[in-house]
Amino acid sequence: MTVVVTGGAGFIGSNFVFHMLDNHPDYRIVCVDKLTYAGNLSTLKDVMDNPNFRFVKADICDRDAVYALFREEKPDIIVNFAAESHVDRSIENPEVFLDTNIKGTAVLMDACREFGIKRYHQVSTDEVYGDLPLDRPDLFFTEETPLHTSSPYSSSKASADLLVQAYHRTYGLPVTISRCSNNYGPYHFPEKLIPLMIANALADKPLPVYGEGLNVRDWLYVEDHCRAIDLIIHNGRVGEVYNVGGHNEMRNIDIVKIICKALGKPESLITYVTDRKGHDMRYAIDPTKIHNELGWLPETKFADGIQKTINWYLENQDWWKEIISGEYQNYYEKMYGGRETVNVG
Ligand code: NAD
Ligand code: TYD
Numbered sequence: 001m002t003v004v005v006t007g008g009a010g011f012i013g014s015n016f017v018f019h020m021l022d023n024h025p026d027y028r029i030v031c032v033d034k035l036t037y038a039g040n041l042s043t044l045k046d047v048m049d050n051p052n053f054r055f056v057k058a059d060i061c062d063r064d065a066v067y068a069l070f071r072e073e074k075p076d077i078i079v080n081f082a083a084e085s086h087v088d089r090s091i092e093n094p095e096v097f098l099d100t101n102i103k104g105t106a107v108l109m110d111a112c113r114e115f116g117i118k119r120y121h122q123v124s125t126d127e128v129y130g131d132l133p134l135d136r137p138d139l140f141f142t143e144e145t146p147l148h149t150s151s152p153y154s155s156s157k158a159s160a161d162l163l164v165q166a167y168h169r170t171y172g173l174p175v176t177i178s179r180c181s182n183n184y185g186p187y188h189f190p191e192k193l194i195p196l197m198i199a200n201a202l203a204d205k206p207l208p209v210y211g212e213g214l215n216v217r218d219w220l221y222v223e224d225h226c227r228a229i230d231l232i233i234h235n236g237r238v239g240e241v242y243n244v245g246g247h248n249e250m251r252n253i254d255i256v257k258i259i260c261k262a263l264g265k266p267e268s269l270i271t272y273v274t275d276r277k278g279h280d281m282r283y284a285i286d287p288t289k290i291h292n293e294l295g296w297l298p299e300t301k302f303a304d305g306i307q308k309t310i311n312w313y314l315e316n317q318d319w320w321k322e323i324i325s326g327e328y329q330n331y332y333e334k335m336y337g338g339r340e341t342v343n344v345g
Helices: 011-023 063-073 087-092 095-115 152-171 193-202 222-235 252-263 288-294 302-315 317-323 327-337
Strands: 002-006 028-033 053-057 077-080 119-125 175-180 207-210 216-218 241-244 249-251 270-273
Touching: 002 011, 002 063, 011 028, 011 222, 028 063, 063 095, 077 095, 077 222, 087 152, 087 327, 095 119, 095 152, 119 152, 119 222, 152 175, 175 222, 193 207, 193 252, 193 302, 193 317, 207 252, 222 241, 222 288, 241 288, 249 252, 252 270, 252 302, 302 317
Parallel strands: 002 028, 002 077, 028 053, 077 119, 119 175, 175 241, 207 270
Antiparallel strands: 216 249
């Protein structure tokens, strides 16, 4: 079985590459990644010499490169993680999100039609459902919740989901879609909430919390997400959407305080800054379908997962310190240099 994993040099994709090599030692895993600012070849250094692994640097929007790869590898399964994934960047510059997240998805599926495939899996997000109000803790996203997006990022992901469903209905492409909540764990790019707060706290730098920090996210340890995708590509029903999430809702401010406590840093580092434009209030997944159909349940409790994550960032400082330089420095200055400090409460 040959599995092409796009975006495998990023956060979740790399964890999925490791998961597949560990759990399916007879599979060939081909990672396709453009190595944007978010892709890091050093993440894959431990598997580069694995005979069952191949890395190909390519843009999923590049039709010739994608078709050449399909011709050569004749993959059985495609798992598409490749995306521009950061909401804040999408607010600054939407265009590349439309290219990679929508057009890139179409190119991959066209290649699947051209060369034949057993399964095309689209890694989507709960953000396609928009947000839920804070005062309705009884509401959750199900697979039937209408798509109702807020940011250019989530709109591009929702557009891709619609295209995937259209390719299934129109061309009979054997597709599945997973819509997962916020992931955390090793190799998370240090501009996202949890790794950013760990890195800043370790450097005794301000911890920039947007708005009042009351927004709620439903956090899932990355390995649990990888297991869910593994189950869906093997046992999920073609044409179906599966929500993935662990009923682990946390307010941003509480996460930041947990990180301060774990690192022995004072909460006085917390700085409230101008809120994100269009900031979604609450995400919360109902994972009943994937549990009932595929027996999936999250295995890592947040208290354990966050400690494991913090330990990983402590033990792998070279990995993220190398990233927190160059282009990232410019990004940080642009995004946070202009953000006003806000007094809350
Ligand atoms: P990431 O930004 O860490 O990684 C994205 C990877 O895609 C990078 O390696 C990048 O180089 C690569 N890439 C970008 N554009 C490309 C292109 N045109 N061609 C080839 N490769 C390209 O993202 P992530 O957090 O690992 O997210 C992976 C997927 O999971 C995304 O599709 C995202 O929408 C989805 N997702 C993420 C989360 C989360 O919490 N991070 C939650 C649910 C769903
Ligand atoms: P993020 O990691 O960007 O994920 P997403 O927007 O996809 O959920 O942000 C998680 C939450 O943390 C979100 O509500 C925005 C907030 N946040 C901050 O408060 N400060 C920050 O510096 C960042 C990056 C995010």
